[in-house]
Structure formats: structure tokens, C-alpha cells
Amino acid sequence: MSRFRFHLAPLAAAVTVLLATSGAQAQSVSAPAALTAPVEIQITAQPLSQALVVLARQAHLELMVQPALVEGRSAPAVQGRFTVREALNRLLAGTGLHAEVEGRSVVVQRLSQSSETATMPMVTVSALEERGSTTEGTDSFATRAVSINKGDQALKDIPQSISVITRKQLDEQGITDLKQAANIATGTVGVTGVGQGMVLAARGFQIDNWQYDGVAIPRNMYSLGNWAAEGMAFYDRLEVLRGASGLLQGTGSPGGAVNLVRKRGQNEKTVTLTTRAGSWDRYGVQLDAGGPLNAEGTLRGRVVVDEARSRSFVDYVNERARSLYAALDYDISPDTTVGIAVSQLDSKGRPFIYGVPLRADGSDVGLPRSTFTGALWNRDNLKQTTVYADLNHRFNADWKLKVSALHMSETNNSTHQRMHGAVAADGSGMTYADWITHFDSDKVGLDAFVNGRFDAMGLRHEVTLGADYSKYKSDDMYASNFTSGGNLFDINHNRPKPTVDSLLAAGGRKAYSSYDVQQKGVYASWRAQLTEPLTAIVGARASWYDLLYKGSLFDTREVMRASGEIIPYAGLVYALTPQWSAYGSYTSVFEPQSARTAAGKVLDPIIGSNYELGIKGELMDKRVNTSLAVFRYDHKNRGVNDIASGYACDGWFCSTASGKVRSQGLEAEVSGEVLRNLQLVAGYTFNTTKFLRDPDNQGKVFSTWTPKHMLRVWASYRLPGDWSRLTTSAGFATQSHTLGYDRSFDIPGFTTWNMRIAYQVTPEVNVAMNLNNIFDKRYIVPGYTGYTGANYGDPRNIMLTLKYTPRL
Structure with a gap:
């Protein structure tokens, strides 16, 4: 999960994080009924900011919270069937915070600041910005944004094929190196090279320049060839763009990046x-x-x-x-x-x-x-x-x-x-x-x-x-x-x-x-x-x-x-x-x-x-x-x-x-x-x-x-x-x-x-x-x-x- 901190000076007073609202299945249930009926909640012990985000996604809520209120706080595990109110009470116990529930919106505030919070300007920051920088803690195989295209962008706004191997998928499938990761991504292959390293390829062509946080360097230009290796322990995710990538890295592979x-x-x-x-x-x-x-x-x-x-x-x-x-x-x-x-x-x-x-x-x-x-x-x-x-x-x-x-x-x-x-x-x-x-x-x-x-x-x-x-x-x-x-x-x-x-x-x-x-x-x-x-x-x-x-x-x-x-x-x-x-x-x-x-x-x-x-x-x-x-x-x-x-x-x-x-x-x-x-x-x-x-x-x-x-x-x-x-x-x-x-x-x-x-x-x-x-x-x-x-x-x-x- 990305940092719950948004450095927007004009918005420092308050930030609204808008998370996934109810899907078709949830929309068929009225808001009051959905909030009072028990739902399946699976939240591990983690920072409070991340726990609230997970709850909002699992219960299909809109969550509004000031980052300063939850910064530095931890939340206990909440696992089982709970109403939204019960889950919130467990997460906020002992923090001096409480939640106001209105319809499908939840506002987290200090116990003594209800009136002050109500008058604060609330500005919606989309989940694209909140989730685009990391996949850790999202418990998802999907990501809403990638950074391979110079700045976080939604996948559906990029006119090329892009796949993302998230941290959850890497951990679940036991992926420890880049060759393994390439072999679970759509359309890519990782093969053993002439040396003990690997060759990455997509659409039939080798990908010899690899990017690290958007910086491209040659990784397969050894005199004897194919000795490059890379582990995945340090990385949040792998982004794979398929198709010509010359705009991103100059002499790019026609296979991708x-x-x-x-x-x-x-x-x-x-x-x-x-x-x-x-x-x-x-x-x-x-x-x-x-x-x-x-x-x-x-x-x-x-x-x-x-x-x-x-x-x-x-x-x-x-x-x-x-x-x-x-x-x-x-x-x-x-x-x-x-x-x-x-x-x-x-x-x-x-x-x-x-x-x-x-x-x-x-x-x-x-x-x-x-x-x-x-x-x-x-x-x-x-x-x-x-x-x-x-x-x-x-x-x-x-x-x-x-x-x-x-x-x-x-x-x-x-x-x-x-x-x-x-x-x-x-x-x-x-x-x-x-x-x-x-x-x-x-x-x-x-x-x-x-x-x-x-x-x-x-x-x-x-x-x-x-x-x-x-x-x-x-x-x-x-x-x-x-x-x-x-x-x-x-x-x-x-x-x-x-x-x-x-x-x-x-x-x-x-x-x-x-x-x-x-x-x-x-x-x-x-x-x-x-x-x-x-x-x-x-x-x-x-x-x-x-x-x-x-x-x-x-x-x-x-x-x-x-x-x-x-x-x-x-x-x-x-x-x-x-x-x-x-x-x-x-x-x-x-x-x-x-x-x-x-x-x-x-x-x-x-x-x-x-x-x-x-x-x-x-x-x-x-x-x-x-x-x-x-x-x-x-x-x-x-x-x-x-x-x-x-x-x-x-x-x-x-x-x-x-x-x-x-x-x-x-x-x-x-x-x-x-x-x-x-x-x-x-x-x-x-x-x-x-x-x-x-x-x-x-x-x-x-x-x-x-x-x-x-x-x-x-x-x-x-x-x-x-x-x-x-x-x-x-x-x-x-x-x-x-x-x-x-x-x-x-x-x-x-x-x-x-x-x-x-x-x-x-x-x-x-x-x-x-x-x-x-x-x-x-x-x-x-x-x-x-x-x-x-x-x-x-x-x-x-x-x-x-x-x-x-x-x-």
C-alpha cells in the first residue's frame, strides 16, 4: 500500500481518499442495509491508514480521513463477519478517533473535533494517485496505474499492451527472480541464456534494456552473451510493456520494455x-x-x-x-x-x-x-x-x-x-x-x-x-x-x-x-x-x-x-x-x-x-x-x-x-x-x-x-x-x-x-x-x-x- 500522505500544499488541511465504491452486486443492496448487515472482513495487523483502505475496499465504502489523524497509528487484525460499524470500532479502538457513517460514506475524525472536521474542505484524491506508487498491501492482482510511461497513468489510458505482476502475485506464486516473473506475465518469455543468466523476450524479440524505476540501462550486452540476472526481493512490482518502446528508452526493443x-x-x-x-x-x-x-x-x-x-x-x-x-x-x-x-x-x-x-x-x-x-x-x-x-x-x-x-x-x-x-x-x-x-x-x-x-x-x-x-x-x-x-x-x-x-x-x-x-x-x-x-x-x-x-x-x-x-x-x-x-x-x-x-x-x-x-x-x-x-x-x-x-x-x-x-x-x-x-x-x-x-x-x-x-x-x-x-x-x-x-x-x-x-x-x-x-x-x-x-x-x-x- 502506498504512503497515506499526499504532498499537495493547498490540500494539507484535509484529504479525501475515494476508494472502490460498490460493484453491481453491492449496488443491489440499499446503503443502510449494506452497512448494518455483516460482511466478510479480512484485515491483518498493519498500519491504521492501510487497514482503513482495506476495509473500504472490502466493504465497498467511500472513506474520508485526514492523513495526519492516522499517521503513526497501528490497527489490530479484524477477521470474520462484522458489520461496518463493528469493524470500524475494532480498528479505531484506543486511538481517540471515531467514524461518522452517512450512507456509504465514512468520515474518520477525532472524538472532540466533529464540528471542526465537518467544516473542513474535503478534496477528493482519486485512487489512481493513492495506489499508483505501490502494490504492496493492496491484496490484489490488479493495479490502476503504472509508471513505465513516465508518470503514473491508468492502464486504459495507454494505447499499448501493459501487464503488471503485483507484489501479491509475486509472493503467492513464490517468484524470486526476473526470469520466473517473465514466465508468468502475459506474452513474455524468460529463457536460459548461453551463459548462466537469462534472455527476456516479448513478441519474438529480446528485451535487452531493462528499466529500474523508469531508468533504462543495457543488461544484455556481455561479450559472451546472456549472463544477466536479477532477483525480485527489492521490488514492489514488475511492469511489462509489449510492443515497440523506442519513445521510452531510445534504442528500445520492438518486443517491449x-x-x-x-x-x-x-x-x-x-x-x-x-x-x-x-x-x-x-x-x-x-x-x-x-x-x-x-x-x-x-x-x-x-x-x-x-x-x-x-x-x-x-x-x-x-x-x-x-x-x-x-x-x-x-x-x-x-x-x-x-x-x-x-x-x-x-x-x-x-x-x-x-x-x-x-x-x-x-x-x-x-x-x-x-x-x-x-x-x-x-x-x-x-x-x-x-x-x-x-x-x-x-x-x-x-x-x-x-x-x-x-x-x-x-x-x-x-x-x-x-x-x-x-x-x-x-x-x-x-x-x-x-x-x-x-x-x-x-x-x-x-x-x-x-x-x-x-x-x-x-x-x-x-x-x-x-x-x-x-x-x-x-x-x-x-x-x-x-x-x-x-x-x-x-x-x-x-x-x-x-x-x-x-x-x-x-x-x-x-x-x-x-x-x-x-x-x-x-x-x-x-x-x-x-x-x-x-x-x-x-x-x-x-x-x-x-x-x-x-x-x-x-x-x-x-x-x-x-x-x-x-x-x-x-x-x-x-x-x-x-x-x-x-x-x-x-x-x-x-x-x-x-x-x-x-x-x-x-x-x-x-x-x-x-x-x-x-x-x-x-x-x-x-x-x-x-x-x-x-x-x-x-x-x-x-x-x-x-x-x-x-x-x-x-x-x-x-x-x-x-x-x-x-x-x-x-x-x-x-x-x-x-x-x-x-x-x-x-x-x-x-x-x-x-x-x-x-x-x-x-x-x-x-x-x-x-x-x-x-x-x-x-x-x-x-x-x-x-x-x-x-x-x-x-x-x-x-x-x-x-x-x-x-x-x-x-x-x-x-x-x-x-x-x-x-x-x-x-x-x-x-x-x-x-x-x-x-x-x-x-x-x-x-x-x-x-x-x-x-x-x-x-x-x-x-x-x-x-x-x-x-x-x-
Whole structure:
């Protein structure tokens, strides 16, 4: 739940928070009857401000309260069937406050200030502003606003497809890293990379720039590729925009953009201690604490500490990870807030890089999913330190400024054995590959924009003006050597541990490489209300891009520059009703490429056009979001791996331009409280990608890891009455087949089922059990399958969670 504090100087005397009013079901009951009849209430012990918001949503009330009255106060748990009056009395007991109930409106005031409060000016602040900054505490799979589009905006007002994975969904489904989160979002996939990291993709295209609180930085430009990783412990939610995102981040992916929105300093004291234990000796503990650090509540803090120890269903694999996060938010004035934070990840273990080799025809050898092809001396160490800073200033009720900065330093060191090749019938034909890698990179991102609203010609308008900058520098080294004669049925896990010198002495190679990439741009957008129901959005971005690449293997030095590239954007949103809007949008793509040809030349930029038509709805008093979209994207000059060139580009494939490619399809999604106590998120995607013009692949599928059909469903139901402490959840993910790396064989589609049972033992203690892959489906996760062998999905597994939230 976002802070219950609104820094609007003219409104400091009083604030009205308008929350979800009654839905169709509640509207059929008269106001007096609805307020006197018992209703199911489920409120955990928490800050009073948040508890009142939860009560208003569950009882379908309009709540009016001055933030100063409830600031710093706590509320007890209220669980069971109560009338509104009974629930209010329990929440306000001992606070010196009481509630006046009039119709469906509730006014909270001091016992001695009834007359004073009645004369105070009450100003309605919409739930969009109150809920847009966080999903914590909302107990919902839906959110009414996102910040990925520069400033909080309602989903139905944005003419592109956007999904949000809220904190509730992350916690319920046990999501701990970004790859898992991508694989529960509509239309996105997260696959294992060539390294131990991941690749994010949507609509058939990689998303290589990731946003952190709206600041975009490159996260997938390592020399050896795909070693990026990201946990979810520090983040409130994940926002995913699908479709071209050039206006947001310049050289954006045509697939879309992701925005990780971090947790903030809290307005009330809260402490949550979570412990977990599961299959394969997976254990963890997390402390999440925060609250005001001074009497005025103008300085707020947040600390997250997460320790994890785990083995794997794959033999010998293990990991030890420590994640730390600390954040401060300070109100310099009622209109200006600055935030700073730092996070650190330190992960060590024995990794499994690459997968289990396949037969020459791409078929599964049939070995146990626990098969480990590495060596016992496999080791890796990932370290990541990130510093965040931002400033939010409100000039007045209509004009705001936000300035954000980010610095991330990252190192990834590993020594590991791989095993690859086409498996013969007797298991022979294997090659052992010994690798030593050291990847070191620094990323800097800056973003500043001003957003304002004004009236002209009797209609509402909104403008955004901004500029951003990003810089990426890497200093990478790898050494490798290949030894033939291995047998998949008799893997040697005890081969001699290599050093750089021993690899070179055995005829291997050592290479250095570095990137120095800078991008800057200015952007602007204008939302103009042409008529009462019709809004036009136009925008443009000018981008400057500089890339310098150096590689020692072929003494390569490449320079790429682009100056003043213009990226236009246009959209229309038509309000069919207060709940439904139809839209259409167009944007172009300018995407420089760091890939090189076998001749050593950097590929020309990608140029493309993205079209989308859709309809969006905010239903059930804005507790449910729905969307339906059709899309098409065409582009040219896309780089694809030049397999014929071998590993001529620093131990990896070189690239060639692919000609023209098309991605098109349909997406549908619903999220939120579709029935009383029933939360649902369901998303379906139909997506085809094809080479329209290509010397070798014309007519073939472009994206080998994008299934034509994807359906992801998760539902959570809190039982009524005497069983109200029990919440049951279940869902499934299903997708059609994908292709192997060289498109010569199919990877079968699959369906997995998961479930969860949670019980509120006391107001402070909650226990839950997650059972994943209930039917123990054996399946191969799409990715670089064939080149990296087969990476299997997790077998059936269980995770037990105990969460303790003491009253403070």
C-alpha cells in the first residue's frame, strides 16, 4: 500500500481518499442495509491508514480521513463477519478517533473535533494517485496505474499492451527472480541464456534494456552473451510493456520494455520476517522492515535482507546468495521528496552452464533430469551493486518534475566445464569444453522529465518533456579449450581443474573484449483531448548513439554512431464508456546492433514499424483490468547468427542481416477481483514470427523460442465464513511447441499445474505451501536448445513458507 500522505500544499488541511465504491452486486443492496448487515472482513495487523483502505475496499465504502489523524497509528487484525460499524470500532479502538457513517460514506475524525472536521474542505484524491506508487498491501492482482510511461497513468489510458505482476502475485506464486516473473506475465518469455543468466523476450524479440524505476540501462550486452540476472526481493512490482518502446528508452526493443519498481521507505512501522524451506534442500530467510525515522514522518526507511541456500534437482549444483537493500525517502518540503537506495547481490555456487546434449536429430536422450555435465570444480561468483537516486517535485496540482539516476556495477567470474556435441547411440561424440570467464561492467542511467496538465478550448491536455542518458562500459576476458572423446553415458566430473595458463598450454585461447556504449536522447509527448471521448497522443524522440567495441582475438576495433535519429509515436484512445476504451497506436523502432559480421563490420541499425489496435476495461469499480489487442510489427536489418562462420567472433557466432521480419498476433488479459474474495490473472497470447525476406530463412519461423500459443492462469480464493483464514490458489501455464536453435527440430509444448494453500494462524502468523509442477511434467524449456543442449523445467517440488508480521 502506498504512503497515506499526499504532498499537495493547498490540500494539507484535509484529504479525501475515494476508494472502490460498490460493484453491481453491492449496488443491489440499499446503503443502510449494506452497512448494518455483516460482511466478510479480512484485515491483518498493519498500519491504521492501510487497514482503513482495506476495509473500504472490502466493504465497498467511500472513506474520508485526514492523513495526519492516522499517521503513526497501528490497527489490530479484524477477521470474520462484522458489520461496518463493528469493524470500524475494532480498528479505531484506543486511538481517540471515531467514524461518522452517512450512507456509504465514512468520515474518520477525532472524538472532540466533529464540528471542526465537518467544516473542513474535503478534496477528493482519486485512487489512481493513492495506489499508483505501490502494490504492496493492496491484496490484489490488479493495479490502476503504472509508471513505465513516465508518470503514473491508468492502464486504459495507454494505447499499448501493459501487464503488471503485483507484489501479491509475486509472493503467492513464490517468484524470486526476473526470469520466473517473465514466465508468468502475459506474452513474455524468460529463457536460459548461453551463459548462466537469462534472455527476456516479448513478441519474438529480446528485451535487452531493462528499466529500474523508469531508468533504462543495457543488461544484455556481455561479450559472451546472456549472463544477466536479477532477483525480485527489492521490488514492489514488475511492469511489462509489449510492443515497440523506442519513445521510452531510445534504442528500445520492438518486443517491449520491462520496468522494475523498487520498494520504498514506509510511512508506518512494519516488520515482516519470512522463512522458507523446500525440495532439494532449498532454505531461505528474509527480513523486510521499514517505517518513519523521525517524529514528523518526513524521513522514511526500508531494509530488506534475504539469505538463500539451495541445491537443485540437478546433481552437484548448489548456490548461496545474499541480497541486501536499504532505502531512504525524505520530504524536503510538502512538495519535494528525494529518495536514495543501494542494493547488493552476492551469489556463489557450483553452476550448471549449458544443458544435457541431444541426439543429432534433436531428440531427447532420455537421461534423468538430474544429469550434470559439469565438473565438481565448477564455480561461479556473481556480484552486483546498484545505487538508486531520485527527486520528485510538485510545482502545483498539475505540474510535476521527476529526476532519476542509477549506477550498477556487476562482475561475473566462473570456472566451469561444459559438454556438447551430437550424441551417438552409444553416448560417444562428446566434447568437453573448459571455460574461465571474467566479465566486469558498469552501467549508468539518468532520466529527467516534467509532466503537466492544462485546459485549452474547454478540454484537458497533458504534456511530457524529458531527456535521458545511459552509459555502458565492460572489461571482459575469457579463456577456453575443447577436448574430444567424451561420452554422455560416462561423464567425467573429476577432470583436472583448469587455469588460464593450462588452457593456453593445451592449445586453447584467451581473449579480451570491451564495450563503451553511450546513448542520450530528448523526448516529448502530448495528450490532447480532441473531443469529450477522444484523446490523441503524439510524441517523438531524438536519439544519439555511440558504440566502441574492442576485441583482442582478431584485433578488432569497431565504431558505430547515430546522430539525431527521430522516433515518432502516435496513438488514439476513445472512451466508449466510463469503463471501456478503444485505442490504436503506431511507433517506429531504431535499434543499433552490436553484432558483427564475419568481415568484422558492425551491422546497420534495425528499422521497423509497430501497429496495435485494442480495447481495455476497468470493471467492478476498477478492481478488474481487462484488455484485448491485435498487433503487427515489421522490420529489416535484424541480425541473426551466422552459423556458417563458426565461432569467428570472439568465440561466438558472427551475425548477418536477416532482411525483413514480421511478428503479429493477438493478446487478451484479465486481472483483479473478478468475484468477491476471488482474485484472478489470466493471459492468452497468439503470436507468429516469420522471415519475410531472407536469403536462407525466407518463410521460416523467426523466433525459435516464441510459442504460437501461450495461456497463463492463476486464481486465488479466500474462503468465506468460518473458513476465512484459509486461502487456496491454483493455476497452470500451457504453451505450444517451439523450435530448436537451428530450426531443424521441434521442442514439444507443455502444460504445468501449480497450487498453493495458505492459512492465517494468528493475525501475525501466516503459513503457506506451494506445490509446483503437480503432475511432474518432464519438459524442455525453450531457449538456445540444440546449441546448449536441453535445459529441463523443474520437476515436481514443494516450498513451505512461514511469514511473521508482528504488531508494532
